[in-house]
Amino acid sequence: MNKIELFNNFEKELKFSVTIEVYNTFQLCSGDKNYLHTDEEFAKAKGFRERVMYGNILNTFLSYSIGMALPTPDVMIQTQDIQYKRPVFLNDELTMNIKVDEIHKSVNVVQFVYKFFNQENKVVAKGHVQIGVFES
Amino acid sequence: MNKIELFNNFEKELKFSVTIEVYNTFQLCSGDKNYLHTDEEFAKAKGFRERVMYGNILNTFLSYSIGMALPTPDVMIQTQDIQYKRPVFLNDELTMNIKVDEIHKSVNVVQFVYKFFNQENKVVAKGHVQIGVFES
Numbered sequence: 114m115n116k117i118e119l120f121n122n123f124e125k126e127l128k129f130s131v132t133i134e135v136y137n138t139f140q141l142c143s144g145d146k147n148y149l150h151t152d153e154e155f156a157k158a159k160g161f162r163e164r165v166m167y168g169n170i171l172n173t174f175l176s177y178s179i180g181m182a183l184p185t186p187d188v189m190i191q192t193q194d195i196q197y198k199r200p201v202f203l204n205d206e207l208t209m210n211i212k213v214d215e216i217h218k219s220v221n222v223v224q225f226v227y228k229f230f231n232q233e234n235k236v237v238a239k240g241h242v243q244i245g246v247f248e249s
Numbered sequence: 250m251n252k253i254e255l256f257n258n259f260e261k262e263l264k265f266s267v268t269i270e271v272y273n274t275f276q277l278c279s280g281d282k283n284y285l286h287t288d289e290e291f292a293k294a295k296g297f298r299e300r301v302m303y304g305n306i307l308n309t310f311l312s313y314s315i316g317m318a319l320p321t322p323d324v325m326i327q328t329q330d331i332q333y334k335r336p337v338f339l340n341d342e343l344t345m346n347i348k349v350d351e352i353h354k355s356v357n358v359v360q361f362v363y364k365f366f367n368q369e370n371k372v373v374a375k376g377h378v379q380i381g382v383f384e385s
Contacts (some may be wrong), residue, residue, distance in 0.1 A: 129370050138278035142271055143309035147316030149325060159323075159383050168326045168346075169312040173279035177303040180283030187295075189285060190304045191331035 115248045117216060119184035120223045124212035127182055129174045131166055131205045131231075139170050166201040171229055171238050176228070178211055179244060187247040191222070195240035199231070206232045214241070223244045252381045253352060255320035256359045260348035263318055265310045265365075267302055267341045275306050291341035302337040307365055307374050314347055314363070315380060323383040327358070335367070342368045350377070357382045 140146065148155035149165050156164045172195065179190055201207070211227040223246060228239040276282065284291035285301050289297055292300045308331065337343070345361040359382060364375040 138313075139309065142274035142306070143312045143316075145309070145312040145316040147322055147324075149322075150316070159325075160354055167312055167316075167326070168276070168329075169308045172305045172308045173275065173281070176275075176279045176303055180279075180281040180286070180303075186283055186285075188283075189295075189301070190333060192330070192332045193304075194328070197326060198326045198347045219336040242316055 115160070116185045116187055116248055117218055117221055117223065120216055120246075121215050122213065123184060123212075124210070125178075125182060126167060127174075127178055127209045127211070129168045129177075129207045129209060131170060131201055131203060131207065133203065134204060135170060135173075139167050139173065141162070143167070143169070161200055163202055166203060166205070168195070168201075168238070173197065174209060174229070174244060175227070176237070177207060179242060185246065188244045189247070191243045192246050193240065193242040195238055198236055199237045199240050201231065201237050205237075207237065221248055251354070252321045252323055252384055253357055253359065256349050256352055256382075257350065259320060260346070261314075261315055261349070263310075263345045265343045265345060267337055267339060267343065269339065271306060271309075271322055272302060272339060275303050275347060276310065279303070279305070292310060297336055299338055302339060302341070304331070304333045304337075304374070305342075307331065307337070310343070310345060310365070311363065311378060314345060315378060317378075321382065324380045325361050325377075325383070327379045327381050329376065329378040331374050333374050335371055335373045337367065341373075343373065357384055
């Protein structure tokens with residue numbers, strides 16, 4: 114069986130916690146100390162209840178989902194996009210739903226749609242990711 | 250002057266080094282230990298000269314660029330996309346070119362196009378990012 118067959122009807126839910134460790138390691142990795150993410154007074158002045166988490170933390174979670182939670186690890190991201198819909202805050206508990214949208218067997222490509230929900234079941238972000246599958 | 254006026258004809262080049270610290274902090278943040286990024290023999294078996302860096306490391310650099318390198322820090326990412334064109338390896342020295350593509354003053358939105366080049370001046374990734382500008 115070709116590995117790409119493993120993706121037929123694939124759909125998965127994953128849980129991610131936006132912990133202080135996630136926040137701190139993202140900040141170290143990126144060097145991004147924008148006030149919106151680091152200064153509670155600034156964030157409040159912009160209309161948020163507290164510091165807003167870096168949107169790209171969700172892309173680190175996406176990296177995990179693709180790298181670690183698919184039916185085969187023999188994959189590589191080709192393209193991805195994300196739309197941020199609501200702010201994410203420290204200690205939010207997110208649920209990601211990711212499912213196959215299209216499979217292109219002739220070029221070993223799988224396209225997914227995904228959504229992140231917060232603990233109130235509101236969509237905080239959604240997007241698409243396209244991977245290549247290594248058949249050998 | 251409205252802050253959005255600061256983006257007229259904005260274009261910038263930024264340098265990013267894919268250091269072992271960047272790699273390690275990304276791995277801690279994401280929890281992604283896919284073999285392509287962690288196992289040299291696996292990466293070689295897939296046709297790469299060594300471990301391939303996580304594509305989403307580039308999105309942490311994008312977070313920096315938007316958060317720290319624009320004419321005002323009073324911004325927030327709304328949408329972004331990326332296409333990966335070539336693998337990035339440990340210790341690559343990347344140059345990012347980011348420039349304004351469209352400005353929509355009535356809704357305080359700026360759209361950028363960006364490209365990442367490696368030290369051989371080859372495009373490794375490119376995409377778009379849309380931000381909202383806080384006018385107050």
